[in-house]
Amino acid sequence: MSEPNLNESTQTFDPHASSLQGEVQQEVLDELFSIRGSIDNFDAQLVYLLAERFKATQRVGHLKATHQLPPSDPNREKAQIERLRSLAHEAHLDPEFAEKFLNFIISEVIRHHQHISDSHKSNGADA
Numbered sequence: 039m040s041e042p043n044l045n046e047s048t049q050t051f052d053p054h055a056s057s058l059q060g061e062v063q064q065e066v067l068d069e070l071f072s073i074r075g076s077i078d079n080f081d082a083q084l085v086y087l088l089a090e091r092f093k094a095t096q097r098v099g100h101l102k103a104t105h106q107l108p109p110s111d112p113n114r115e116k117a118q119i120e121r122l123r124s125l126a127h128e129a130h131l132d133p134e135f136a137e138k139f140l141n142f143i144i145s146e147v148i149r150h151h152q153h154i155s156d157s158h159k160s161n162g163a164d165a
C-alpha cells in the first residue's frame with residue numbers, strides 16, 4: 039500500500055478545528071483532541087485502504103471488459119455480504135451497517151465496471 043504523504047490538504051488540515059472552542063473546559067478539549075487524533079489516523083487508513091481496493095477492482099473491471107463479462111456478480115456479492123456480516127458480528131460492529139457500507143462500495147465499483155465496459159466497446163475492442 040502506498041504511504042500517506044504530506045500534500046497541501048494534509049498540511050493545511052487543522053486537527054484542532056472545532057465548534058466547541060471556548061464552550062468547554064480546556065481539560066475536556068484536550069481529551070477530545072487526543073481521541074480525535076486517533077480518529078484522524080483511522081480516517082487516513084480508510085482512505086488509503088479504499089484506494090487500494092479500488093485499484094484491485096479496476097483490474098477486475100478491465101478483465102471483465104476484455105472478456106465481455108457482466109459488471110456485477112450477484113453470487114459473489116451474496117457470499118461477501120454473508121462473510122462481512124459475520125466478521126462484523128465478531129468485531130462488535132453492527133452487521134446492518136457493514137452490509138450497507140459494502141453495498142455502497144460495490145455499487146460504485148459496478149458503476150466503474152460499466153464505464154470501463156462502455157469505453158471498451160466504444161473503442162471498438164470487441165469489433
Ligand SMILES: C=C(O[C@@H]1C=C(C(=O)O)C=C[C@H]1O)C(=O)O
Nearest residue numbers: 095098109110111114115144147
Ligand atoms: C470486483 C468485482 O465486481 C463487482 C464488485 C464487487 C466488489 O466490489 O467486491 C464484487 C462483485 C461484483 O459485483 C468482482 O466481480 O470481483
